[in-house]
Amino acid sequence: MVCTADGLSAWKDFPKGLKVLLLDEDSESAAELKSKLEAMDYIVYPFCNENEALSAVSIRPESFHVAIVEVNINNNDGSFKFLETAKDLPTIMTSNIHCISTMMKCIALGAVEFLRKPLSEEKLRNIWQHVVHKAFNAAGKDLSESLKPVKESLVSMLHLQLENGEPKNEHSDKSEDASVIHENDPEPSTAIDMYSAPSTPQLEQGGRLLADGDCQDHSNCSPETESCEQDRESKSVETTSDNIIAEVTAPVGQPQGPRETSVKKEADLVDGTRDENTMCSQAQNGVNNKDSHAVDENPNSVSGIHSSFPSKANRKKLKVDWTPELHKKFVEAVDQLGIDQAIPSRILELMKVEGLTRHNVASHLQKYRMHRRHILPKEDDRKWPQRDHVQRSCYPHKPIMAFPSHYSSHVVPVGPPYPVWGPSPHPSSIQMWGSHSYPPWQPAESWHWKPYTGVHADAWGCPVMPPLGYCSTFTQNASVFHCSGTVDNRSGMPQNSVEHQLAEEVVDKVVKEAINKPWLPLPLGLKPPSTDSVLAELSRQGISTIPPHINGRNLS
DNA sequence: GTTCTAATAT
DNA sequence: AATATTAGAA
Numbered sequence: 001m002v003c004t005a006d007g008l009s010a011w012k013d014f015p016k017g018l019k020v021l022l023l024d025e026d027s028e029s030a031a032e033l034k035s036k037l038e039a040m041d042y043i044v045y046p047f048c049n050e051n052e053a054l055s056a057v058s059i060r061p062e063s064f065h066v067a068i069v070e071v072n073i074n075n076n077d078g079s080f081k082f083l084e085t086a087k088d089l090p091t092i093m094t095s096n097i098h099c100i101s102t103m104m105k106c107i108a109l110g111a112v113e114f115l116r117k118p119l120s121e122e123k124l125r126n127i128w129q130h131v132v133h134k135a136f137n138a139a140g141k142d143l144s145e146s147l148k149p150v151k152e153s154l155v156s157m158l159h160l161q162l163e164n165g166e167p168k169n170e171h172s173d174k175s176e177d178a179s180v181i182h183e184n185d186p187e188p189s190t191a192i193d194m195y196s197a198p199s200t201p202q203l204e205q206g207g208r209l210l211a212d213g214d215c216q217d218h219s220n221c222s223p224e225t226e227s228c229e230q231d232r233e234s235k236s237v238e239t240t241s242d243n244i245i246a247e248v249t250a251p252v253g254q255p256q257g258p259r260e261t262s263v264k265k266e267a268d269l270v271d272g273t274r275d276e277n278t279m280c281s282q283a284q285n286g287v288n289n290k291d292s293h294a295v296d297e298n299p300n301s302v303s304g305i306h307s308s309f310p311s312k313a314n315r316k317k318l319k320v321d322w323t324p325e326l327h328k329k330f331v332e333a334v335d336q337l338g339i340d341q342a343i344p345s346r347i348l349e350l351m352k353v354e355g356l357t358r359h360n361v362a363s364h365l366q367k368y369r370m371h372r373r374h375i376l377p378k379e380d381d382r383k384w385p386q387r388d389h390v391q392r393s394c395y396p397h398k399p400i401m402a403f404p405s406h407y408s409s410h411v412v413p414v415g416p417p418y419p420v421w422g423p424s425p426h427p428s429s430i431q432m433w434g435s436h437s438y439p440p441w442q443p444a445e446s447w448h449w450k451p452y453t454g455v456h457a458d459a460w461g462c463p464v465m466p467p468l469g470y471c472s473t474f475t476q477n478a479s480v481f482h483c484s485g486t487v488d489n490r491s492g493m494p495q496n497s498v499e500h501q502l503a504e505e506v507v508d509k510v511v512k513e514a515i516n517k518p519w520l521p522l523p524l525g526l527k528p529p530s531t532d533s534v535l536a537e538l539s540r541q542g543i544s545t546i547p548p549h550i551n552g553r554n555l556s
Numbered sequence: 557g558t559t560c561t562a563a564t565a566t
Numbered sequence: 567a568a569t570a571t572t573a574g575a576a
Contacts, residue, residue, distance in 0.1 A: 319569060343559065358558090365568060366561075
């Protein structure tokens with residue numbers, strides 16, 4: 001069933017406290033409207049002057065939840081301007097003008113509804129629907145500040161209702177923008193009204209609460225988990241803007257680590273028991289009770305950072321998200337120790353990341369080593385071929401060793417040790433050793449392993465390149481020119497001489513690989529070159545015979 | 557007790 | 567797919 005009585009009781013006062021910006025140049029009508037709205041517990045901010053209204057909206061958009069703007073023959077432009085300015089504010093246009101094209105224009109410009117005057121209580125009563133609608137349908141980013149709290153409060157209400165049928169009102173504690181206040185309001189709205197959509201045609205509902213990945217969910221503890229006890233107040237839904245994952249930044253021991261490390265953790269709420277939909281199938285509301293992510297903070301960690309909502313903290317087991325940042329720290333620690341001295345406990349020490357456990361590190365280390373084992377053996381016999389080869393391709397590679405055992409202390413990478421991972425523009429979305437987008441340093445360090453190591457290893461062996469980054473890498477699925485970052489050698493042709501050269505190098509390398517190791521598959525997208533063309537190319541480079549091992553590399 | 561590794565669970 | 571967890575051996 002959709003709603004329990006309790007749920008409704010939580011809802012019925014909903015509009016109360018919603019802030020309505022009212023722009024009506026007719027002061028009389030404005031006053032009337034205001035009183036009607038206030039009778040319904042809306043908070044009204046009347047404006048007679050559109051400029052004032054505009055500046056109010058511009059300056060403090062978060063101060064309003066919904067706007068009612070009057071359009072008249074004289075102020076068309078102003079009204080439209082308002083619509084443009086207050087895009088994030090659900091705006092209801094109202095007018096004495098009953099001109100379809102005006103209506104259309106308003107709607108086209110983003111008005112959520114067009115209401116003819118006079119505005120009856122009936123028409124006004126449920127304008128809150130627009131607020132809710134917008135709150136739930138706006139993509140996370142587009143959600144205006146004023147709507148977030150509303151959305152969260154609503155989510156909270158629904159959630160609670162779904163959880164235990166007994167709404168709690170904690171959410172109203174959110175003072176900042178006390179948009180929602182519950183009190184008794186004798187006046188029962190009908191359930192139908194409550195949940196029906198605004199009269200305005202609704203476009204797509206894609207962004208509904210649950211469907212939308214970026215909606216924050218609120219945690220839900222599954223019955224069988226012990227976690228319930230700990231989140232004594234987990235039920236209380238924070239109305240802060242925190243979403244899905246809280247970044248817990250551990251202000252590490254300030255001593256030497258200038259910047260804090262952050263361990264992103266996400267609660268791992270497994271709500272395996274029942275399907276989310278069972279609870280509340282009120283799809284119409286778009287409110288569902290999906291599994292949720294709890295926002296949480298590292299238990300041990302760090303106080304300070306997100307102190308705003310301290311207790312949401314511990315939920316269940318926290319999973320370490322090995323972000324590029326964190327991984328970088330890890331790698332730095334490993335390097336600092338030397339690969340053979342790098343044991344979990346020491347790495348952990350060096351990393352100085354609060355909340356991180358030895359186990360976490362061990363686990364990561366295990367994986368790290370595995371990757372290296374796959375990748376590095378291919379490199380360890382590679383030398384610095386630059387000089388002896390025509391196309392000194394990039395085998396340079398970093399001194400990091402192949403096998404831990406052989407490799408003792410570490411190496412100073414040519415470039416920044418583990419350059420660019422950190423401030424990666426796409427922090428979490430890309431996997432560090434994902435199949436594309438390598439950070440520049442990655443080739444050498446890459447954890448990536450692929451079936452065609454033969455061919456690819458070369459590419460990955462690609463070095464840490466000189467600043468200029470003349471080196472290119474090639475792999476069929478991941479090749480990247482870090483240098484310029486612009487050319488995709490899979491498809492595009494080089495666009496300038498430098499790149500052209502790079503491309504040639506790539507070609508050379510591939511050709512050589514192919515000749516050298518004919519049993520290996522060719523990179524995708526490459527057709528086997530004809531023998532002639534290969535020979536021609538080689539001869540063009542002054543290589544008239546095919547040496548057994550072009551790179552002087554040993555296959556064994 | 558710690559580490560490493562592999563296997564397995566989440 | 568990435569991590570965690572576990573277990574056995576060193």
